[in-house]
Structures are given as C-alpha cells and as structure tokens.
Amino acid sequence: MTNFFLPPLTVLLPRSIVHLDADAFFASVEQASDPRLRGKPIAVGGEKRGIIASASYEARKFGIYTPMPTVQARRLCPRLILLPGDFDKYELFSRLMFSYAYDFTPDVEIGSIDEGYFDLTGARKPALSIAETVRHAIRQALRLSVSEGIGSNKLISQVASKLKKPAAFQFVPSGHEAQFLSPLANKWLPGIGPKTANQLNAAGLARIGQIAQTPADLLGLLVGSLAPQLRNFARGIDERPVVPARAPAKSYSEQETFAADTTDEEFLRATLCRMADHLMAKVRADGKSIRTLTVKVRYNDMDEEQAGESLAEPTDLETELYSKLSALLRKAWKRRVSLRLVSLKLSNLYEGRFFSGLALDPAARRHDAQQRLADIADELREKFGRGALLRGHDFILQSRTGVSPVTDSSRPGILPVTNGSAAGVWPVANSPLINTPLQRGGANREGDGNRFSGFSAAPPKSYQIAIVQRQRLGHYAARHLATGGIAILGFRQSKFKNQNSKIQSVPLNLHSYYSFLDSTLSINAIIELAKRHELPAIALTDKNNLHGAVEFAQAAAQAGIKPIIGAELEWSGRKLCLYVQNQTGYHNLCRMLSVECRVSRGEGRVFD
Known part of the structure; x- marks a missing residue:
C-alpha cells in the first residue's frame, strides 16, 4: 500500500499593518523636553539663513510650513521661537518611540527618524488594541503626539495615518x-x-x-x-512586506551652512577636518572602510562646485584624509569668492578594516597603532563626550566661532552609562544640578521675540537622562524624563547623608524586567548602576510581584548596598508603593499580593 504524505495546511491570516507617524517630530521633541515651550509657536531650523525643518502646530496656524525660509517665517510670526536642531536628541526620542512597538512584534520597519511600520499579523491581541496601547504609552511616557493608521497593507495604513493629522487614529477594515x-x-x-x-x-x-x-x-x-x-x-492592493532590517548605508555625509559667508581658508579646512572626525567615527562603528571622499562648496550666489578623489586603498582613519581635504577644498573652490556652505561625503564603502601591508613592515605597525588609537579615542568620546579628546582644528574652530567644542555629555555633573551597545547619560546623584530647576537665559521675556540664548549654569538636559533602546526606568520615570522633571527614578526620592555630608538621592520606585512591558533592566544592571553612582541604598518595586526580590537582595548585599524590597500596586485607581520593614512585613506583602491576584481573577475577596 502506498503512503501519501500531505503537506500541512497553511492558513493565511489577513495582514494587520500599523503605520506610526510622529506629529511635527522635531518641534514636538523640543516641546516634550522643555515644558515652557508647550502651547507656543516654535520651529526648528536655521536662525538667519536656513529653512524651517519642523514647525509646531501652533506655528502652523500662522502659515509656517516646511520647508520655508526662516526670514519669511519670522515675518509671518514675529514671536516665533526658533531653535537649532539637536539630532542626537531627536534620534534618542525616535529609538524610545519605536521601542514601544518592539514590545509587541519584532517586525518593525523604521522608514525614517519619525515614521515607520510594524506588522501585527498573528498577534494575540487585536491590532487595534495594540496600536492604541502603543499610542497611549508614547503620549504618556514621552509626551509626543503620534498618528497611527491600521490597515491590511502598508499603503492603506500610511494614508490612514496621514489623512487627518495630527493625533490621527484610523482603522480601515479588510475588504474596504x-x-x-x-x-x-x-x-x-x-x-x-x-x-x-x-x-x-x-x-x-x-x-x-x-x-x-x-x-x-x-x-x-x-x-x-x-x-x-x-x-x-x-484598488488598495499592496503586497510590499514590512522589512525590519534597514538597508546598509551607501555613503556618509555632513554639511554646514555658515552664519555669514566666509573666505577664511583655515576655518574652512578645520570645518572639513571636524566633519571627517565625525563621519569616520560612524564608519568605524559600522565596521566599514571608505575609499572615496568628495568636498562640495556653495558660493554666496548659491552656485556649487565639488571635487573628489579615490584613495589607493580603503581606510577607516580620519588622519589619512586630512591632507586630501586641503587639496580638495582648493580644487573645488574655483572662484575666489565667499562661501556659505561646505560639505564632505565619504563613499565607495568596503566591509571591515582594510590594510595590505606586511605585519612586520614599519608602516604596517604604525597603521595598526593608529587604528588602536582611533578605537580608544572613540571609546573615550563615547564615554565622556566629544570634548574628551580634541585635535588642533577643534581649537581653530573655537577661536573663530567662540563656541567650545566640549559637548553636553562632558559637563560636570554628568556621567555616561552604557547598556550593551547603546549609551545614555545619567545625572550624578550628589550633583547640585539635580536640585536646580532648568533655567534658560532670556526665555519668554516681553519684547525679545521669545528667543533662547542658551542654558545658564549648564544644567543637564532631561532627554540625556534616558537610557537608549528602552533601558528605561518604567513608564512613570520616562514621563519625568520627557517633561524635564528631576524625580528620575520614580514617584519620590529620600535623601541620605554620607560621611562627607553630601546629599544623595535614593531611588524608591525602580522597576526591573520582572515588570513586564514596563522595563528591560536586569537585576545586575540595576546594581551596577547603583554602584556606579555610589548609592547607599536602592528600592526595587516591581508591579504586583516580588519575583526579583531574592535575586535583588543577594546582589545588593554582595555589592554593599542596602536593599529595600517593595512592590507597586494599584489601589482605588491610584499607584501605591509598599515597602518591607522586616520579615513579618515581607510575609504580609506576599499575602497582599496573593490576595490581589486572586481578586483580579475573581477568585477571592478584597481585604480590608
């Protein structure tokens, strides 16, 4: 008798695609990170000579749109608050925003810094419910308004999200x-x-x-x-899949428009060298090498010229580009008139590091030493900020512009925190800046056009406290971060004095990854952060559970840190943090959590 093996039946589920689109993203991030900007017409762009990159919806009521020349926007709205772009901040908020989608599916396609798709086909919960949860979480934690469209394909979801912005939420049923x-x-x-x-x-x-x-x-x-x-x-037919992985970069480029036209060749050369520093650091981070560099200049009459050169061999060292940049600048700058813009583009990419010299050759040894030095420099700058190491051209730029090359992350009172491959910034617990409100010079004074002249006393920016890629401290702490609050670790903080009489903040509401969908911090990560900031004690208050209590107590005791065990519960619609005082208290809290669990399942009664 012949046996026939039938292939398993494949059930094709209707696709559920969500398009997530942030509303006026750059401007919204600025308003989220500074509460004083909310409800006011603001725009991100060049102060005098540039264009508007993003305008808040308050500014759009005056007819301001993207891209509009800044001068025209000023005429339409004299009280427009114009801010320079801070793309490090925007990229951080973008990663945090999309991380909420990753809580429900790995199929997330990030199309740009402010919009993307995620595929909820086959999800256990309805796509409409998940999309609403993501939207609400972003609004509560990051103070960002987003539009979402839900449909059976990418086209439908994208149109649905953009049709009635801002804060759109539209579902198109399959078949319609x-x-x-x-x-x-x-x-x-x-x-x-x-x-x-x-x-x-x-x-x-x-x-x-x-x-x-x-x-x-x-x-x-x-x-x-x-x-x-x-x-x-x-006809509404779109078979394009959601592609989680981005296409690799084909080139790296950077440009700068000057506040005033310039003929200062030394300044222009230093600007290009600084661009090479930034771009080659990205090249090394991506594990690539480049072989072609192109310098472009724009004259004061908007005419452009460019010059390029291909190296004999690929490289990932900016020091091998410096001499080439000077020659390319002179080659591209054919008309000896003032320039308003210069740009640098690195292309012709190769995977990995490339060097063809023999290992025993002196040139090969020097090249290897330069690569090790570049790696160390990247690590130091990643850890302590761009100002940790400066080159000669950085000081040339400082002398010309009067702007220090030292970045925010290298200011006193700020220490870097690394989690995997993502880096964020954490405020030092005993820093006097923690208890000082953020103050910005010249803000909202009558008659000054609401211009911002920069931070005074250099306080830490609230967005810097966030740990990249959802290494966050729970939804409520994330909300404090986005709104500029100083209660960085939860609802409240108690203060202890150490032997040096320095005031330290002890976090009393910290969640681990045992608070599902609320934090991704492991117990070891929490203890390491506490050790790094020399905290005398730390509290773990996971939501409705004590699953990490034993592991937390053992790790904290081993690190010489006093563990405070507790839990966060909801009681009459309010958040309630309960802490254990002794063994009896621990038993009581276990009993309360057990009773609450039974009540939530309808199996018991509410205790008094």
Whole structure:
C-alpha cells in the first residue's frame, strides 16, 4: 500500500499593518523636553539663513510650513521661537518611540527618524488594541503626539495615518481598501509627484477611484511602465512586506551652512577636518572602510562646485584624509569668492578594516597603532563626550566661532552609562544640578521675540537622562524624563547623608524586567548602576510581584548596598508603593499580593 504524505495546511491570516507617524517630530521633541515651550509657536531650523525643518502646530496656524525660509517665517510670526536642531536628541526620542512597538512584534520597519511600520499579523491581541496601547504609552511616557493608521497593507495604513493629522487614529477594515481610497486625490498614491499628478488631472483622473477603473493599457499612455502597479495601488492592493532590517548605508555625509559667508581658508579646512572626525567615527562603528571622499562648496550666489578623489586603498582613519581635504577644498573652490556652505561625503564603502601591508613592515605597525588609537579615542568620546579628546582644528574652530567644542555629555555633573551597545547619560546623584530647576537665559521675556540664548549654569538636559533602546526606568520615570522633571527614578526620592555630608538621592520606585512591558533592566544592571553612582541604598518595586526580590537582595548585599524590597500596586485607581520593614512585613506583602491576584481573577475577596 502506498503512503501519501500531505503537506500541512497553511492558513493565511489577513495582514494587520500599523503605520506610526510622529506629529511635527522635531518641534514636538523640543516641546516634550522643555515644558515652557508647550502651547507656543516654535520651529526648528536655521536662525538667519536656513529653512524651517519642523514647525509646531501652533506655528502652523500662522502659515509656517516646511520647508520655508526662516526670514519669511519670522515675518509671518514675529514671536516665533526658533531653535537649532539637536539630532542626537531627536534620534534618542525616535529609538524610545519605536521601542514601544518592539514590545509587541519584532517586525518593525523604521522608514525614517519619525515614521515607520510594524506588522501585527498573528498577534494575540487585536491590532487595534495594540496600536492604541502603543499610542497611549508614547503620549504618556514621552509626551509626543503620534498618528497611527491600521490597515491590511502598508499603503492603506500610511494614508490612514496621514489623512487627518495630527493625533490621527484610523482603522480601515479588510475588504474596504478600495472604498477608502476612492474619493482621495491621486497625490496620495506612491510614485505620483506634482508633474504626474498634473498629467492625470488633465486626463480626468483626479481621484484614486477613477484611476482604479482605468484599464492598465490606457493608464500606461500616461505613466508608462508604472501603470500596473499604480492601478493595483488605486484598488488598495499592496503586497510590499514590512522589512525590519534597514538597508546598509551607501555613503556618509555632513554639511554646514555658515552664519555669514566666509573666505577664511583655515576655518574652512578645520570645518572639513571636524566633519571627517565625525563621519569616520560612524564608519568605524559600522565596521566599514571608505575609499572615496568628495568636498562640495556653495558660493554666496548659491552656485556649487565639488571635487573628489579615490584613495589607493580603503581606510577607516580620519588622519589619512586630512591632507586630501586641503587639496580638495582648493580644487573645488574655483572662484575666489565667499562661501556659505561646505560639505564632505565619504563613499565607495568596503566591509571591515582594510590594510595590505606586511605585519612586520614599519608602516604596517604604525597603521595598526593608529587604528588602536582611533578605537580608544572613540571609546573615550563615547564615554565622556566629544570634548574628551580634541585635535588642533577643534581649537581653530573655537577661536573663530567662540563656541567650545566640549559637548553636553562632558559637563560636570554628568556621567555616561552604557547598556550593551547603546549609551545614555545619567545625572550624578550628589550633583547640585539635580536640585536646580532648568533655567534658560532670556526665555519668554516681553519684547525679545521669545528667543533662547542658551542654558545658564549648564544644567543637564532631561532627554540625556534616558537610557537608549528602552533601558528605561518604567513608564512613570520616562514621563519625568520627557517633561524635564528631576524625580528620575520614580514617584519620590529620600535623601541620605554620607560621611562627607553630601546629599544623595535614593531611588524608591525602580522597576526591573520582572515588570513586564514596563522595563528591560536586569537585576545586575540595576546594581551596577547603583554602584556606579555610589548609592547607599536602592528600592526595587516591581508591579504586583516580588519575583526579583531574592535575586535583588543577594546582589545588593554582595555589592554593599542596602536593599529595600517593595512592590507597586494599584489601589482605588491610584499607584501605591509598599515597602518591607522586616520579615513579618515581607510575609504580609506576599499575602497582599496573593490576595490581589486572586481578586483580579475573581477568585477571592478584597481585604480590608
């Protein structure tokens, strides 16, 4: 008898794709990190000569949009608060924002710094419920407004999120895709720019529904080979998958627009060298080498010139670029008139480090030593800030601009904290800055146009306290971080005096990864942080459980830190932290948690 083996049946679940899009991201991050900016017209961009990169919705009421010249925005809104871009801060908030999506699925495609997709197909909870949870968590913890669209594919979810911004939340049921798209203008379809839209409008195809009903061969007369895909999009068909991994970078580039046109060749050369420092650090961090560098200049009349050169061998050392930069600058700067912008681009990438010299050759030994030195310099700058190590061109720039090259992370009172490959900044517990409110010079004075002239006394920025990639201290601590609060470890802090009479803050509401979906800190990580900041005691108050209590008590005792064991409960709609005083208290807390667990399952009664 013949045995037939049938393949297992595959059940194709309807896809559930969520498009997450932050509203006015750069401006919203500035408002989240400084409560004084909330409700006011603000914009991120160049002070005098640049364009508006992001405008708050308060500013958009005055007609300000992106991209608009800064001068025009000032005329429309004289009281506009204009802030320079801080992309380190924006990238940090972006990682924290998308980390909430990673709580529910690994299939997260980050399209840009402020928007992306996540695939909830097959999730245990309804996609609508998860999307609402993510949206609410971002709003509560980071004080950011986001728009979300939920649909059966990437096109539908993206259009749904952008259609009614800000704070949009729209769900398009499966099977209603074509009906949802039909009345919309053709510009909402991917691949249709202003020129193609005008052609379609002239042909009477102004609406997506009209495109969906047009045969592909006729549509091809207008858009060519794009017709079949465009027609599928118009009918709500989009098979593009959510791709979690980003495509690797094909080049690295940086540019700078000067506050005033300049002919100072030494200053321009120093600027390019500083760009090379920044870019090559990224190249090394990505484990790559580069072989081609291109310098571009922009004249005061907006005309541009560029010059490039390919090295004989790939390199990951900025010191091998310095001499090339001077020559390329002179080559690109053909007209001896003032410049308003210079840029540097590194391309022609290679995987890994490259050097073809023999190991015993003196040049090879020097090259190897330079690579080790570069790695050490990267580690020091990552740990203590860009100001930890300076080169000669940094001091040239400082003498020309009067701006210190020392970054925020190297200020007194700030220490770096590393968790895996992600780095954040933690305030020193006994720093006097912790108990000093953030103050910014010249803020909100009548008659000054609401300009900000910079921080006084150099207090730590609230966003720097956050630990990258959701190594955060629970939702409530994250909210304090985003709103500029100083209670960095929970609801409250008690103060102890050590032998030197220095005041130290003891965190009394700290969550570990036993608080599911609320923290990713391990017990060992918590103890290491406490040791690093020389805390005499620390409290662990996981939500509704004592699962980490034994491990925490043993690790803290071994580190010479007093463990405070407790738990966080909800009582009558309020958060309640209970702490153990002795063994009897521990037994009582265990009993209360057990009773609460039974009550939540409907198996017991509420104790008095």
